[in-house]
Amino acid sequence: MSTTTTAGEARARYRDGLVAPTSGAARGHTQANLVVLPADWAFDMLLFGQRNPRPVPLLDVTDPGATSTVLAPGSDLRTDLPRYRVWRDGELVDEPTDVTDLWRDDLVSFLIGCSFSFERALLEAGVPVRNIEQGRNVSMYRTNRDCRPAGRLSGPLVVSMRPVPAALVPLAVQVTARMPQVHGAPVHVGSPESLGIDDLDAPDYGEAVQAAPGDVPVFWACGVTPQAALMASRPPFAITHAPGHMFITDATDADYREP
Amino acid sequence: MSTTTTAGEARARYRDGLVAPTSGAARGHTQANLVVLPADWAFDMLLFGQRNPRPVPLLDVTDPGATSTVLAPGSDLRTDLPRYRVWRDGELVDEPTDVTDLWRDDLVSFLIGCSFSFERALLEAGVPVRNIEQGRNVSMYRTNRDCRPAGRLSGPLVVSMRPVPAALVPLAVQVTARMPQVHGAPVHVGSPESLGIDDLDAPDYGEAVQAAPGDVPVFWACGVTPQAALMASRPPFAITHAPGHMFITDATDADYREP
CATH class of the missing domain: 3.40.1640.10 (PSTPO5379-like)
Known part of the structure; x- marks a missing residue:
């Protein structure tokens, strides 16, 4: 379309x-x-x-x-x-x-x-979005962090990951922080292992996205989180x-x- | 205390x-x-x-x-x-x-x-808060704007009003806009009649607060709104x-x- x-x-x-x-x-x-x-x-x-x-x-x-x-x-x-x-x-x-x-x-x-909303904002600010460049769905992972339960609903935080050139990470944070209703600032930058993610190439949802040399993995809270709570x-x-x-x-x- | x-x-x-x-x-x-x-x-x-x-x-x-x-x-x-x-x-x-x-x-x-939270921020930014100066409760008014109903709950928007020196209105807007979880930016500046407020000296809640010469009435959404919805x-x-x-x-x- x-x-x-x-x-x-x-x-x-x-x-x-x-x-x-x-x-x-x-x-x-x-x-x-x-x-x-x-x-x-x-x-x-x-x-x-x-x-x-x-x-x-x-x-x-x-x-x-x-x-x-x-x-x-x-x-x-x-x-x-x-x-x-x-x-x-x-x-x-x-x-x-x-x-x-x-x-x-x-x-x-x-x-x-x-997060489709902030991907456009990132591009407009000059931050490359690798999953778009590569024509792939974004990589998403269940983390070792629990959401705060609510009644009968509970489940893990799910994050999306985008590789961002190290020098542009501060800009990516600032651009997305201005959009709190579409997930806002990243929840985590670098160190996937401390989120309980063993292998970035094996996402739980979506597709693996290739990082360029010098890219750092940046993690945003993801709208798949409620689906994970429904499954749990x-x-x-x-x-x-x-x-x-x-x-x-x-x-x-x-x-x-x-x- | x-x-x-x-x-x-x-x-x-x-x-x-x-x-x-x-x-x-x-x-x-x-x-x-x-x-x-x-x-x-x-x-x-x-x-x-x-x-x-x-x-x-x-x-x-x-x-x-x-x-x-x-x-x-x-x-x-x-x-x-x-x-x-x-x-x-x-x-x-x-x-x-x-x-x-x-x-x-x-x-x-x-x-x-x-709004107690943003009054401190206003004072720190150099915006006078007349109700504090005068030792009075802030003035609050029911408006002619309806909240968006939810199930059985409906009611008018209630606003608090603070007189702000005209030159400081932009600063007051910017300071409070940064605090969306404590009501955020004003909903209305000047022209009380277009909110359905006939007499600023006769607030529906709280006390009348005196404006200084050159002050403009600035209106913020008010936490009394849910009490008005309970009454309605x-x-x-x-x-x-x-x-x-x-x-x-x-x-x-x-x-x-x-x-």
Whole structure:
């Protein structure tokens, strides 16, 4: 899809059946992670986000049963993502392209900030983004750090890693610190072993990304963290986006950049 | 009480029976608004905070029944505030100094940022704070702006007003913008009538504060907003702090100041 497509046009194409990763679609519009849970679990999830704002920055939380969000009036959360994941008791059971048949009046949707937003800001500041250069999904790892639990929800912090030239690490920190609603500043620079990561070439999610000589691994809190909590905490039913197949909002990345 | 008392000492004195406003106590330690609701209403309150972060910046939310907070290990939320307010069906029914007898296993406590934190930052930056100069409680007003509702909770935005010398308004904006967890930048500068405020000398809460010649009224989102929502939405039971009688945390105002 063209990067100049509008957000509404992009959502309409996915709704009409297009299945493709959303990276680069409707450029400049904020893409969001999606987690959908029954109302019975919604307080736990909302509290998990409140207590863990770096990995789980909540951009919007809907009323029970709502099928749209204030971030994209006229959208339909049941159809407008290119691909979903359906979870039962913490197990992945399906990856449909439409969840209209599964929708229930008690479902609450959580729209969560995504690092796609700050990758553009890094590029604009002159920081190379290796996963984009290499056409690969970013590398993500479960860490040895626990999130602060919330009710029945608990799980490890998941981080994304981007290799950054050593001289540009301070700039990368400053650029992303200005975007706290899309994960903000890195949580860790260098020393993967102290996060419990044995092998950077074997990510738990996404793809291995090659570092250039002089690059340092920089780790940001990652929006996959709530999916890891769902797998660990096993709610009876949940829907999420499929990795890389995000919800495209009408908001712009500039909206989430602090002055 | 001396301004150099530690946070733990201050809480112990209130626990032992001292009743006094907390302004200036344990200087430098972050003071918080308190809202306590039954678990049945906790999702609505948490969502109200998520949707209205300027007036309702959530610093911590406890597990149901918990009597302490990570912001002050060893504290007791039932005894460590100098005075409480008890609400039934949205009506104020009592102002006790201890709520141990009223505590229930299903109560969830919300600790909410307070503008006391940014008043210190304003003074340090050279911005005069007229209510402090005049030894008065800050002026607060219900506005004609509605908060974004959340479930059964809705209500008007409440603002605090501080007169600021015109030349220092930009500095006041910048200093407070760096403290988003204690209400952040002003929501409105000048023109009280466009917020629906007819008479600055007749505040809805707190006291009238006199402006100096050349002062401009500057309005910040206010932590009384959730109390206004409780009065409008009438949950069967709630406990809050009494105005000016805050919970003193171990956190410091510097913790909530962005670099």
